[in-house]
Amino acid sequence: MKKVYVETYGCQMNEYDSEIVKTVLADRDYELVDSLSDADIVLLNTCSVRENANRKIYGRVHRIKHQRNGEEVKIGILGCMATNFRRKLLDDGSLPIDFIAGPDSYKRLPDLIENLEVEGAKPFDVTLSEFETYADVYPSCREKGVNAWVAVMRGCDNFCTFCVVPYTRGRERSREPENVTEEVRRLADEGFRQVTLLGQNVNSYRSNGHDFADLLEMVSSVAGIERIRFTSPHPKDFPRRLLRVINANPKVCRHIHLPLQAGSDRVLEMMARTYTRQEYLDLVDEVRDLCPNIVLTTDIIVGFPTETDEEFEETVEVMERVRYDAAFIFKYSERPQTIASRKFPDDVPDAVKSARTVRLNDIQQAHTLERNRAHIGQTHEVLIDEERTKKSDEDYQGRNDGNKIVIFPKGAYRRGQFVTVRITDATPSVLRGEVTDVLTR
Numbered sequence: 001m002k003k004v005y006v007e008t009y010g011c012q013m014n015e016y017d018s019e020i021v022k023t024v025l026a027d028r029d030y031e032l033v034d035s036l037s038d039a040d041i042v043l044l045n046t047c048s049v050r051e052n053a054n055r056k057i058y059g060r061v062h063r064i065k066h067q068r069n070g071e072e073v074k075i076g077i078l079g080c081m082a083t084n085f086r087r088k089l090l091d092d093g094s095l096p097i098d099f100i101a102g103p104d105s106y107k108r109l110p111d112l113i114e115n116l117e118v119e120g121a122k123p124f125d126v127t128l129s130e131f132e133t134y135a136d137v138y139p140s141c142r143e144k145g146v147n148a149w150v151a152v153m154r155g156c157d158n159f160c161t162f163c164v165v166p167y168t169r170g171r172e173r174s175r176e177p178e179n180v181t182e183e184v185r186r187l188a189d190e191g192f193r194q195v196t197l198l199g200q201n202v203n204s205y206r207s208n209g210h211d212f213a214d215l216l217e218m219v220s221s222v223a224g225i226e227r228i229r230f231t232s233p234h235p236k237d238f239p240r241r242l243l244r245v246i247n248a249n250p251k252v253c254r255h256i257h258l259p260l261q262a263g264s265d266r267v268l269e270m271m272a273r274t275y276t277r278q279e280y281l282d283l284v285d286e287v288r289d290l291c292p293n294i295v296l297t298t299d300i301i302v303g304f305p306t307e308t309d310e311e312f313e314e315t316v317e318v319m320e321r322v323r324y325d326a327a328f329i330f331k332y333s334e335r336p337q338t339i340a341s342r343k344f345p346d347d348v349p350d351a352v353k354s355a356r357t358v359r360l361n362d363i364q365q366a367h368t369l370e371r372n373r374a375h376i377g378q379t380h381e382v383l384i385d386e387e388r389t390k391k392s393d394e395d396y397q398g399r400n401d402g403n404k405i406v407i408f409p410k411g412a413y414r415r416g417q418f419v420t421v422r423i424t425d426a427t428p429s430v431l432r433g434e435v436t437d438v439l440t441r
């Protein structure tokens with residue numbers, strides 16, 4: 001029986017896909033192991049969204065070879081680097097890897113691994129499919145915990161000019177809502193309390209005449225699942241009805257990740273984001289009118305080609321207006337194949353990108369602290385996910401509805417239960433408090 005070790009990089013979709021990969025292999029009698037040193041086969045489920053994600057994998061492959069010190073071990077590259085770098089990885093031989101499988105080829109993994117026995121062959125399959133949704137694979141090898149990932153759609157048709165995802169993951173396609181609901185029902189039976197619905201562009205979900213708002217309603221009818229999260233939505237797909245469903249449905253968490261990317265209309269247009277700064281701000285107002293206490297987070301890219309200091313200041317202005325609960329700031333990284341890489345030279349110096357990143361992170365740190373401190377004195381429902389924290393065995397931690405980490409003293413409650421916590425302190429990264437009640441649901 002061959003032993004397989006899987007390591008996952010990148011976004012939550014890759015986490016979910018690794019669970020699919022493990023399930024496909026376990027069903028074909030491979031043994032899954034938790035340690036690299038026990039493995040005959042190492043699978044790296046990779047990300048390609050920025051160059052540093054790629055570099056991490058190059059370093060990792062060499063370290064694995066070094067660590068195994070001449071022992072026989074086969075290395076397979078899965079995920080977004082597979083599609084993006086197939087030729088380079090296999091043909092130029094700079095990386096000692098043995099096979100490659102793209103995000104739509106995981107059912108073929110056992111065959112690819114069997115082909116490894118053929119002398120000299122480096123098997124690969126990076127074909128992207130218009131239909132593959134793995135609807136027929138129920139990931140039984142999931143990470144244990146209170147949350148389960150569920151991919152409801154895959155791929156992306158937006159072609160934001162900076163982004164490699166449409167090339168690495170192919171066209172948009174959605175699973176049938178009944179199939180998603182069936183998976184969620186099984187998850188509830190297994191004891192999961194929360195599901196996070198995933199898609200590269202999750203709110204453009206569409207299947208059999210149902211949209212994302214319908215899907216949220218169908219999933220929320222599953223007894224036992226108490227919280228529903230989703231990521232990542234695109235600002236272009238927020239019809240009012242979806243906002244109403246989010247607001248009216250107590251199981252749907254009050255947190256929206258609303259990627260801004262840039263605050264200047266000229267840059268947004270070059271990025272092909274399809275909204276203007278004003279349209280984005282109007283959406284934020286509409287969201288907050290309907291759901292006043294909603295948590296808003298975002299992604300921002302600094303140093304997109306030709307972005308001037310004045311245009312960067314427009315991003316700062318949007319941040320000051322919205323005052324996000326959290327923001328992920330990225331330096332623009334040119335990706336092969338993308339429209340930006342073909343049309344716009346990467347002309348903002350790295351030092352300028354770095355300075356802009358530091359500035360936005362400082363602003364965000366202040367806003368996060370301000371937002372978190374505003375919770376002091378409030379009482380939040382918290383789903384316990386850890387019976388310890390990074391720093392202490394005397395504390396437990398969980399998440400509130402808005403996905404913020406809440407830490408409180410340990411007591412007569414356990415992982416998977418809901419407690420109410422009165423917030424007494426806040427830092428930019430966590431809220432702290434005292435448990436006031438243990439809920440029975």
Ligand code: SAH
Pocket residue numbers: 049050162163164165199200201232233234259261299300301330331332333334335
């Ligand atoms: N589908 C998601 C994005 C996935 S990538 C969405 O549209 O929200 C996550 C984030 O990485 C993006 O929101 C963007 O901010 C960032 N990103 C994507 N491509 C990038 C690039 N070439 N350089 C820097 N950051 C990038």
Ligand code: SF4
Pocket residue numbers: 156157158159160163164165166200201234
């Ligand atoms: Fe990339 Fe844009 Fe699609 Fe998000 S919406 S995955 S940023 S192309």
Ligand code: F3S
Pocket residue numbers: 009010011012013014046047048049079080164165168169200
């Ligand atoms: Fe990375 Fe692919 Fe996800 S590029 S962010 S692993 S979709």
